[in-house]
Amino acid sequence: MISDPLLQQSSPVLEEGSDDDQLLRVSLGPQHPSTHGVFRMNVELDGETVVRLKPVFGYLHRNHEKIAEGQTYLSSMPFTDRLDYICPLTNNWAYAHAVEKLAGIEVPERAEYMRVITAELTRLINHTAFAGFFLGDMGAWGSALMYAFREREKILDLFEDLTGARMMSNFMRFGGCRNDLPDGWLERCRALVDNYEPFLDEMEMFLLGNEILIARTQDVGQLPKETLINGGITGPMLRAAGVAYDIRKVDPYGIYDRFDFKMPLGEKGDCYDRLMIRFLEMRESLKILKQAIKDIPEGDFIAPKAKIRGFKPPVGEAYGRIEGPKGELGFYLVSDGTPQPYRYRVRPPSFVNLTLLEEMCVGLDIADVVIILGSVDIVLGEVDR
C-alpha cells in the first residue's frame, strides 16, 4: 500500500534479533503542527529518549536557484522575498548587496539609511514572531502568538505603505531602493519604535520568570562552542553560546559602522539563552532604528546611474553577505557577462543552522526535540529553497 520507500522505512518497525529491536521509529512531519512548515524528522526512540534523528528535506524545494539562472538579475528579486518569507526585506538586501558587489555599484546615503531602517524593522518582526511560535511549541499555542502578531501587524502596515505589499515587498534595487519613503512615514515609524519598548517589557515580564518556560528550556539543546563554530552555525544561535560573531560588527556592510549598538551574548547556549538573546537583540535594533530615523538625510533613494533595464554585470564572481535575523544570509553569484547569472547560490542561515539538529537532540526526550527545533528558528522556504 505504501509506496514511498522513505515512508516504509519510517513507520514503526520491530526487527527481531537486531540491536534495534527495542527502538520505536517515528516520523515527525511533514504535516505536524510544530515543524514550522513541511520539515520532517525520522526519530528513533528508546522509550522516550531520542537515539537517532534524521532530518528529511525537500518538501518545499521550489528550484529557486535553477529558476534564477534562467532569468535576468532583477527578475530574481521577487523570488528572494519568498526564501525566508517572514523577513523578505533582509533577503532583498542580501541579494542587492551581492549584485552591487559584483557590478561595483555605489549606493546613495539615503538609500543606505532606508535599508537599515527596513532591515531592523524586519528583525523586529522575525524575533517577535519567533517568541510567539517558540511559546507555541511549548504548548502555549495562541496567546503568545497573538501578542506577537499584534505587533507584527503594526510593522506590516508600515511596510505596506512603503512597498505596497504586506509580505512580499520586492523593495530593493541594485543601487538603492525602489521608491522613496512616503510622506509622514518616518513619523509613524518613530511612533512605532517608541511604543515597542513597552511591548518588549510586557513580553519579558510574562516570560522571564515563568517556571514552565525555565523548566523546559534551561539546559536543553546545549552544544560546545567549538562544535557550533565547526558546524557553521551563525546568528542568534551562535551568539547565545557566547561567540561574538555578528556580521554587522565583524564585517560591516552598508552603514552599520556608524551606529552605536551592542552585540548581546549568551552564556550557556541552551534554548533559554536563544530566546533571551533575541529579546536583547530587539532592544539593540530599536537603538539602531532611533539613530537611523534621527540621522536619515535627504537625497536620492537610488543611484542616478543605476541601470534597471539591460543590466549586465562584468565577468566575475561575488559573495555578498549580511546579518539576517536568522544568521549569515549570503548570495554567491557568478557572472559570465550575460544578463543572466551563470551560477546563483543562496547560503541560507536556517539550513546551515539545522545541520547540528541531531547532535542537539540525541539523549533528550522527544518533547524536547520540538523545542530545540523551534529554537533554531527555521523557515522552510529558505531551508529547501
Place this chain on the structure above:
Amino acid sequence: MAIDQKLADDLKSQGVHVTSFEQLINWGRSSSLWPLQFGLACCAIEMIAATMAKYDMARFGAEVFRPSPRQADLMIVAGTVTKKMAPQVVRLYNQMAEPKYVLAMGACAISGGPFKEGYNVLKGVDRYIPVDIVVPGCPPRPEALLDGLIALQKKVKGEKLIGKDRVRHADPNGMAEMPVPEYGPHDLQPPMNPEVWKPKAKIRKEGEA
C-alpha cells in the same frame, strides 16, 4: 422551500422559525468549518495572521484549527505543493472525514504560481483533489482568505442533500478517496487525476479559425 413565505414571516415574528432540515444542517455546517492546521509555505503565515487578533477568523466560526485530518472539515492548501509533497497532500485529503472541502490559497496552490516553470512544483493542486474555492494572490491578504471562507460558506449553505443533484458527500456512491500519486522516475505517476482535473480545452474543428 415548500412553506408559504408570508406564513413563515408571520411565525417568525412570534418567535417560531420554520425551515427545512436541509437548510438547518447546511447552516450548522457552514458556521463551524474546522480547518486543517497545515501550512506549506508563505501563505501559511497569512493564514495564521487571519486567525490572529486583527482579522479574527473566529468571527466566521472557522478558528478551530485541528492538527489531525480526522477532525477537520476544510483543507486550506496554503502554499506551494511540490512534487515531493503532493502525495502527502492527497493522503491527508483522503484521511479527512466527509463532508470535506478544499480551499486553494495563493497562486502556487492554484497553478504553481511564480515557481511554475520549475521542475519540482506541482502546477495546481486541483490536478489531484477537487478544489471548492480558489483565493488568488501571492500571498493573498488575510481579508482575501476571509472572503474565500465566506464564499465557501455560501456554497455549503446552497448544497442539496437529497435528490438527483445532491452533493458528493450525501451520495453513497460519491467518490471519497482520491488515488495517491507516486513518485515515478521522471514525474508524479499519474501526472493528474482525470476524474478531478478537467481543464476547459478548446478543441478546434476543421476549418475553424
